[in-house]
Amino acid sequence: MKAKLQSSPPAGSDWIYEIKFDGFRALAFADGKDVRLLSRNEKSFDDKFPEIADAIRHLNLNAATFDGEIVALDSKGVSSFQLLQAFEMGQERPAICYYVFDLLRWKGKDLQGQALAKRKSQLEKLLSQKSGPVRFSASLGEDPGPLLKQAQKLGLEGLIGKRKDSVYEAGRRSGSWIKLKLHREQEFVIGGFTNPEGTRQHFGALLLGSYHKSNLQFCGKVGTGFNDKLLENLKDRFSGLASNSCPFVNLPEKRAGRYGAGVTAAEMKRCHWLKPEMVCQVKFSEWTRDDKLRQPVFLGLREDKDAGEVVRERPE
Secondary structure, three states, X not given: OOOEEOOOOOOOOOEEEEEOOOXXXXXXXXXXXXXXXXXXXXXXXXXXXXXXXXXXXXXXXXXXXXXXXXXXXXXXXXXXXXXXXXXXXXXXXXXXXXXXXXXXXXXXXXXXXXXXHHHHHHHHHHHOOOXXXXXXXXXXXXXXXXXXXXXXXXXXXXXXXXXXXXXXXXXXXXXXXXXXXXXEEEEEEEEEEOOXXXXXXXXXXXXXXXXXXXXXXXXXXXXXXXXXXXXXXXXXXXXXXXXXXXXXXXXXXXXXXXXXXXXXXXXXXXXXXXXXXXXXXXXXXXEOOOOOEEOOEEEEEOOOOOHHHOEOOOOO
């Protein structure tokens, strides 16, 4: 089930709010020692996060299905996508946890048609007394105002709001779940890269886009957020995706633009194009008037999301 981006919380007391984690969404299927972890695009996380699979295995659950988020926690206990990327590359060894926020099946019974409040009550009984990397994601309360202020102080990404009576609508973004973001951050498709300049090696900036209908629209460049190892790792990945044609339908542009985010015909001759298959997470300050990213920072790759699903997020 997916959450819809909102610019402000809804009125009324029919909602509960939870932490918006910054990690990989994952379903866990557990029946005794038989455990499987799957990403939202149905890729296995079993080998990537064996400690999570082992922890669930030790719970010895009876035909249960969890929905939650696999995160890397910093020294303050806050989830960090950049830290999760560093963990995957073997650069850091942060605490890896699986915060479970929904119970979709228990003892073989499908619970998706039950109200959220009932599902979370049963989930809390299963996990509230447990310790280790598998943790219960509790509801924080019903008043989003002070919760958002506290989330801002703690450096959290935002909140997820859910209707108490909502059933689980797999694959849908119905509006019964919403996300309230404190920072601008979303996924983008990597469609190419520029040459390195100065002392930098491997590449200069990534060329980013998002889909509008079936067309990949250029959104800007990101050249910060990389270390040397990440630059080298990404350049190696690009070798198998090289393309002779530009994947963006709105290039070239007439001018480079105020912040140099545009790509003119002259600059396109110096760009290297890629098949639009890789997805990355980027934070930024705002969208400019010409629909480009202002002050983007690369956070990490999103192998759990398919490129064709990446669209510009617009709050309602």
